[in-house]
Amino acid sequence: MAGKYTIALAGNPNSGKTTLFNRLTGSNQKVGNWPGVTIEKKIGTYVKPGKGESKEQVDVVDLPGIYSLTPYSAEEIITRNFIVEQNPDLVINIIDATNLERGLYLTFQLKKLGCPVIIALNMMDEVEQNGTLIDYEKLHQMVGFPVVPISAIEGNSLSAKMAKLMGSHTSEAAKGGIPKLIQKSNEILDNSYKNLPGYDPSKSSFSFDKTKFELSQLKDADEIDFDEHSSEVYAQITDIVAKTTKQGERQVQADRSKKIDKFLTNKWIGIPLFLIIMYIVFQLSFGAVGSLFSDWIDVFLNETLAGFVEEWFTSAGAADWMLDLVINGIIAGVGGVLTFIPQIVILFVFLTLMEDTGYMARVAFIMDRLFRKIGLSGKSFIPMVMGFGCGVPGVMAARTLDNEMDRKTTIVITPFMSCGARLPIYGLFIGAFFSAHAGWIMLFIYVLGIVVAVFSAWLLKKTIFRGPMSPFIMELPPYRMPDLYTYFKHIWEKARGFIIRAGTIIFAMSIVIWFCQGYNFAFQAVEDPAESIFGMIGSVIAPIFGPLGFGDWRAADALLTGFVAKEAVVSVIEILYTPAEFLAMFTPVIALSFMVFCLLYLPCLVAFVTIKRELNSWKLGLFAAAYQTVIAYVVAFIVYRIALVVWPYLSVYFA
Numbered sequence: 001m002a003g004k005y006t007i008a009l010a011g012n013p014n015s016g017k018t019t020l021f022n023r024l025t026g027s028n029q030k031v032g033n034w035p036g037v038t039i040e041k042k043i044g045t046y047v048k049p050g051k052g053e054s055k056e057q058v059d060v061v062d063l064p065g066i067y068s069l070t071p072y073s074a075e076e077i078i079t080r081n082f083i084v085e086q087n088p089d090l091v092i093n094i095i096d097a098t099n100l101e102r103g104l105y106l107t108f109q110l111k112k113l114g115c116p117v118i119i120a121l122n123m124m125d126e127v128e129q130n131g132t133l134i135d136y137e138k139l140h141q142m143v144g145f146p147v148v149p150i151s152a153i154e155g156n157s158l159s160a161k162m163a164k165l166m167g168s169h170t171s172e173a174a175k176g177g178i179p180k181l182i183q184k185s186n187e188i189l190d191n192s193y194k195n196l197p198g199y200d201p202s203k204s205s206f207s208f209d210k211t212k213f214e215l216s217q218l219k220d221a222d223e224i225d226f227d228e229h230s231s232e233v234y235a236q237i238t239d240i241v242a243k244t245t246k247q248g249e250r251q252v253q254a255d256r257s258k259k260i261d262k263f264l265t266n267k268w269i270g271i272p273l274f275l276i277i278m279y280i281v282f283q284l285s286f287g288a289v290g291s292l293f294s295d296w297i298d299v300f301l302n303e304t305l306a307g308f309v310e311e312w313f314t315s316a317g318a319a320d321w322m323l324d325l326v327i328n329g330i331i332a333g334v335g336g337v338l339t340f341i342p343q344i345v346i347l348f349v350f351l352t353l354m355e356d357t358g359y360m361a362r363v364a365f366i367m368d369r370l371f372r373k374i375g376l377s378g379k380s381f382i383p384m385v386m387g388f389g390c391g392v393p394g395v396m397a398a399r400t401l402d403n404e405m406d407r408k409t410t411i412v413i414t415p416f417m418s419c420g421a422r423l424p425i426y427g428l429f430i431g432a433f434f435s436a437h438a439g440w441i442m443l444f445i446y447v448l449g450i451v452v453a454v455f456s457a458w459l460l461k462k463t464i465f466r467g468p469m470s471p472f473i474m475e476l477p478p479y480r481m482p483d484l485y486t487y488f489k490h491i492w493e494k495a496r497g498f499i500i501r502a503g504t505i506i507f508a509m510s511i512v513i514w515f516c517q518g519y520n521f522a523f524q525a526v527e528d529p530a531e532s533i534f535g536m537i538g539s540v541i542a543p544i545f546g547p548l549g550f551g552d553w554r555a556a557d558a559l560l561t562g563f564v565a566k567e568a569v570v571s572v573i574e575i576l577y578t579p580a581e582f583l584a585m586f587t588p589v590i591a592l593s594f595m596v597f598c599l600l601y602l603p604c605l606v607a608f609v610t611i612k613r614e615l616n617s618w619k620l621g622l623f624a625a626a627y628q629t630v631i632a633y634v635v636a637f638i639v640y641r642i643a644l645v646v647w648p649y650l651s652v653y654f655a
């Protein structure tokens, strides 16, 4: 590690560790309003403000949430091992102050372990709204660790407050200057308490030396029975909470959440409301608004930029093939993908909002009723929701499931959730065939993904991943306004990631695609693209897709290339088809069948590697890929056949 000291953030799930981590280190790790968002340790660098010598680098480590040091699931073990094996110089124990009682159990275990701890009492803004008073001084004395009230979403003042504390503790501790450390902590804590409601100046000066706070050596974790005497610890905690907090009259977040949940998680209207919300979101992102911006980008790339390049190349006397490569290869391939930035950004503006407010956790809760019927826990829905962004973190999020069979099942079904990289494919076909009804088609695609996932879960749990059912223990967080800083940063990162992919992997692939459709295996330019490398390969595979309506060599190549990156499907289509050929090949019905196949067939290379790794078996990894592809084929076939019959009636409406 690069920094001088290492500080670990540890605490219960959903207590705000990652929010604090992002603020301190300027990182952009995923934050969400449900337990179990972080599943891997993340290291960031925090530079303690100051001049010259006093400017120090500190490594801050964000860890998955835990309730105790006797962990169950894979990601909890990461946290435990980091704390007991890596001996961080300081552990910042983040506690959700609205739920002090639950948070303190871990604190007592950290104390048992003997590591240096500062308690960051987070969510103080909510505590204040409720009118709850906490006696920090007493809490500090009863627990034995310094207590710093914070709001991780607070911004700059927060960073300064934490900086002082972290800085003083780590550097002083390293110098062995315990007395100085104590004095300094006192000053800082006094100052930070002064501004809080309920602060009593007559009691202001407390000192660390009275408590037993000291930076003792870590004990050997293997020799500690952490849960020994746990009922006494619980009694002690209850006592501490009773003596240090005075519950406010109001329960703002809880009451508000209860009111909202009367509707949103209602047994009858919960699912219909979810569908309506999704429809509106899709209509907004893929309907008129998104396509307006898309058209601008399209005109800019394919007319302004392409025109400029053509003029420039011609006047510079560039070879024909170069002009062709740039315009029909790179601009068509990369541009075809970039055009859909607006749709993707708008969609993620809403999806992230749904995650951050706590609504997605509710959807998991609603889904639990359904999932339980098929023997899977609603907890599986959280990785699936993450799969809407990208299958890779989605598949990894399955680690939060401690039931092995549930975890494996979830890994195999998560790629059925439509990921961000597939969006350009839908954008392309919706733009061409369904522009007035984007919302319906997108809803159909997404819901179909969920339905296939649920069906697959049922099938897998009945057959190869048979196992006992585990209860759903996810706690519903209160509804929260998203932290705007993290929110916008997240959206920006999504857009940036998409542009970077277009500029790197899709750029490279566009050149390869252009080559494969213009040259044969002897590397000679061909007149007829059907004789090109792609023509040869594509026409061998194409007949397989005949029954699905798109038995065309170009479509086959698009699907093949999509294994490297899903956006490349769009690049291939843009490069290989002229607009006239495209319209001659695809009809709305075939387009639908093609979209369904793209939704379900084997995910991209990175996702495949992740699935294989998480399943820890080549056999299961390959099984998953084969299963996904077979399912894609069967479902696309069914959709195609039904659509052929139904479309004549629907087309009146969709025209």
Ligand SMILES: Nc1nc2c(ncn2[C@@H]2O[C@H](COP(=O)(O)OP(=O)(O)OP(=O)(O)O)[C@@H](O)[C@H]2O)c(=O)[nH]1
Residues within 6 Å of the ligand: 012, 013, 014, 015, 016, 017, 018, 019, 020, 030, 031, 032, 033, 034, 035, 036, 037, 038, 039, 063, 064, 065, 066, 122, 123, 124, 125, 126, 150, 151, 152, 153, 154, 356, 357, 480, 481, 482, 483
């Ligand atoms: N009101 C309020 N909300 C906060 C505060 N800190 C964090 N949050 C919100 O609490 C939720 C959880 O935050 P995270 O940072 O993801 O929590 P975490 O501890 O990393 O959670 P896991 O990774 O699941 O263990 C998010 O919706 C945050 O916006 C705070 O001080 N006040």
Ligand SMILES: [Mg+2]
Residues within 6 Å of the ligand: 017, 018, 019, 030, 031, 037, 038, 063, 064, 065
């Ligand atoms: Mg986190």
